[in-house]
Amino acid sequence: MLSRILGGCLAAALTLLPATGAGQATQSAGAPRRVPVTVATVERLPVPGAPFVLVRRTNAAPRDVILLPAGADAKLLSEVVQALLVGRQAGGDTAAAPATLRVRPQRGRTSQRPVLPWAQRVLNDLRRAEARPVEGVGSVPAVEIWLPAQTRRGPRR
Amino acid sequence: MRTRLRQSTFLLAVFVVTACAEIARDPVSVASPDERPRTTTTTTTYVPTIADLDAAFGAGMYSLDTTSIGNSARLYTEPVTHVDEERPTFCRDHFDPIDLWWDGGYGIATFHLDPPLLFVGYRAGTLRTGVLRLRRAIYESVQASEATDPAGNVWRFKGRFNALCAYGEFDIGPLVMGAQVLRSQDPIDRPILVRRADSGGCGGSSGAGWTGGMELIENVAYDPYDPMASAYGDGGVSYDCGTTGSGTQYEPGDYTGGETVDWGTGTGNGGTSVCGATALVEYVCIDIYNPETGVWEEWGCGYVTTC
Numbered sequence: 001m002l003s004r005i006l007g008g009c010l011a012a013a014l015t016l017l018p019a020t021g022a023g024q025a026t027q028s029a030g031a032p033r034r035v036p037v038t039v040a041t042v043e044r045l046p047v048p049g050a051p052f053v054l055v056r057r058t059n060a061a062p063r064d065v066i067l068l069p070a071g072a073d074a075k076l077l078s079e080v081v082q083a084l085l086v087g088r089q090a091g092g093d094t095a096a097a098p099a100t101l102r103v104r105p106q107r108g109r110t111s112q113r114p115v116l117p118w119a120q121r122v123l124n125d126l127r128r129a130e131a132r133p134v135e136g137v138g139s140v141p142a143v144e145i146w147l148p149a150q151t152r153r154g155p156r157r
Numbered sequence: 158m159r160t161r162l163r164q165s166t167f168l169l170a171v172f173v174v175t176a177c178a179e180i181a182r183d184p185v186s187v188a189s190p191d192e193r194p195r196t197t198t199t200t201t202t203y204v205p206t207i208a209d210l211d212a213a214f215g216a217g218m219y220s221l222d223t224t225s226i227g228n229s230a231r232l233y234t235e236p237v238t239h240v241d242e243e244r245p246t247f248c249r250d251h252f253d254p255i256d257l258w259w260d261g262g263y264g265i266a267t268f269h270l271d272p273p274l275l276f277v278g279y280r281a282g283t284l285r286t287g288v289l290r291l292r293r294a295i296y297e298s299v300q301a302s303e304a305t306d307p308a309g310n311v312w313r314f315k316g317r318f319n320a321l322c323a324y325g326e327f328d329i330g331p332l333v334m335g336a337q338v339l340r341s342q343d344p345i346d347r348p349i350l351v352r353r354a355d356s357g358g359c360g361g362s363s364g365a366g367w368t369g370g371m372e373l374i375e376n377v378a379y380d381p382y383d384p385m386a387s388a389y390g391d392g393g394v395s396y397d398c399g400t401t402g403s404g405t406q407y408e409p410g411d412y413t414g415g416e417t418v419d420w421g422t423g424t425g426n427g428g429t430s431v432c433g434a435t436a437l438v439e440y441v442c443i444d445i446y447n448p449e450t451g452v453w454e455e456w457g458c459g460y461v462t463t464c
Contacts, residue, residue: 034384047446081374082463085431089461090420090443100446102453108409108439114464117377145381148374148431150417 033149035093037064037084039077040134040142041126045069047100052080054102056087056095060135062144063095067137068126074119081147082113088150205288206328213286214340220255222272223329223336227252232324235279235292246283246292248322249337250276257302257318257341259348264307268314268348270298274339277317284321289338291321295345303351316346350405351414373433375464402427409440413462423460432464439463 045053045067053067066080083103122145129141210219230249251274259266280293301315319342327336373379403425407418413436417428423438430436439461444453 036384046448048451085374086439086441086461086463087443089417090457090459099456100448101456102444102446104442104444106409106440106442106458108411109437109463110410114375116374116379118379118381122381143382146384147381150428150431 034146035064035088035149036062036144036146037066038062038134038142038144039066039068039122039126040137040140041070041072042067042137042140043070050102052076053100054080054083054087055098055100055136056091057098057136058095059098062134065134065137072123074115074123077119077123078113078116081116081119085147085150088147093149093151203288204326204328204333207330209288210327210338213289218256219338219340220251220253221327221329221336221338222251222253223327223334224252227337228335233276233279246279246290247324248276248279248292248294249324250274251296251322251337251339253339255320255339255341257298257314257344259304259312259314259344261306261310261312261348261350263310266304266306266310266312266348268302268304268312270302270314270318270341271300274298276322280319289323291323291338291340294320294322296320296322296339296341304348310350311352312348313351314344314346314348316344318342318344318346349407349411350403352403374431375433375435407438407460409438409460411438412436413438417462418460420459420461430462432462435464436462437464 047053052069052072055065055067057063057065064084066077066084068076068080083101086103087101122143125143126141129143131139131141133139134142207221210221213219227249230252232247232249234245234247252272254272255270255274257268257270259268275297277295277297280295282293284291284293295317297317298315301313303311303313305311321340321342322337324335324337326333327338329336402419403416405413405416405425407413407423407425409423412434413425413430415430415433415436416425417430417436418424418438419426423440440458441461442458443456445456446452447454
């Protein structure tokens with residue numbers, strides 16, 4: 001009986017593990033195709049002059065971290081989410097090497113990027129969030145969000 | 158008698174000078190760009206009719222712009238360069254729609270180009286067809302147009318195309334009025350293939366081919382806290398539209414209609430953009446911050462799709 005209960009708990013834990021954000025989304029067919037990123041606010045950004053900081057890591061969880069200044073608005077969060085998606089298109093959903101990156105648009109866009117409709121909700125939650133330890137950053141208010149995977153399944157051309 | 162002879166000689170000289178001045182006037186030196194061709198609706202000058210245009214091009218195969226904005230548009234003139242050209246030609250921007258035909262290897266697709274169609278420049282030579290003398294020219298559309306070929310492929314065109322043009326007077330039923338006739342020839346800027354007939358939901362700037370299998374982060378219903386995409390899971394729809402992609406060569410500023418692009422080449426790779434029909438191709442550079450030097454260092458540049 002006990003072994004049955006333990007077995008059931010183990011199965012439940014294995015099922016929920018990706019959903020907790022402890023690991024990246026699996027890449028197998030039929031599996032969830034979202035990849036987490038932690039959004040945190042900091043009093044002082046580690047890169048001088050940057051409006052936000054986008055960190056991709058290989059040896060810490062969570063792997064992708066967005067650091068925002070305390071006064072960030074929905075427009076800024078939308079910008080950084082798009083930058084992260086661009087970074088994932090270029091470098092993969094899982095970073096191959098740790099990096100603090102930024103995206104410089106060169107050609108193609110003549111209009112402003114739209115503000116994501118859920119960005120303000122995330123910011124509101126972030127402002128209410130309790131400080132919690134984020135590896136490599138410290139104890140800061142943070143929330144975890146999930147974005148659609150950018151790397152294609154199947155062979156790349 | 159002597160005085161009379163002198164007067165006659167003087168009058169004759171004045172007449173000759175005046176007549177020579179009239180003959181010597183350069184027929185091609187139209188000084189003002191806004192100057193209209195001289196109205197010559199005399200009995201000896203034939204004014205082309207709609208029947209003439211239909212005979213020359215075929216009904217519905219040309220565009221006749223009689224709009225007031227067109228008739229107040231600037232005329233572009235060019236000196237006569239050939240001895241067989243008896244007068245200069247005039248063309249201008251065109252403010253009526255026109256069809257442009259294109260065969261990308263699957264049959265003819267017809268682009269309906271909306272105005273304005275901007276005059277770019279003349280090509281050498283003129284073309285006589287019936288009573289018309291037309292100028293070879295290059296025009297440019299400013300609005301993108303889509304067309305479907307007989308095989309079901311969807312093409313998009315915006316840019317320059319070859320055309321025949323002539324500005325002048327036309328007999329349009331009860332009226333004789335200034336107008337421009339324009340006949341498209343072929344695209345100069347190549348149309349791009351935005352959706353293959355057999356590509357399922359990939360591509361297509363209208364988004365009509367979207368399968369619904371993608372997650373749109375611009376969607377109000379998108380839940381950023383949900384790690385499980387509701388559209389996926391066991392028995393869910395496929396995330397990919399294919400393994401090879403459309404192969405369409407996109408340029409920065411193009412809408413892919415939902416397909417992602419190859420980072421290195423900008424060609425459609427068959428992936429599904431989170432932006433759906435609003436997926437826009439951008440060329441971006443990514444920098445990496447070097448904490449030791451405090452300097453951003455370029456990691457690479459490439460093509461991406463963004464919302």
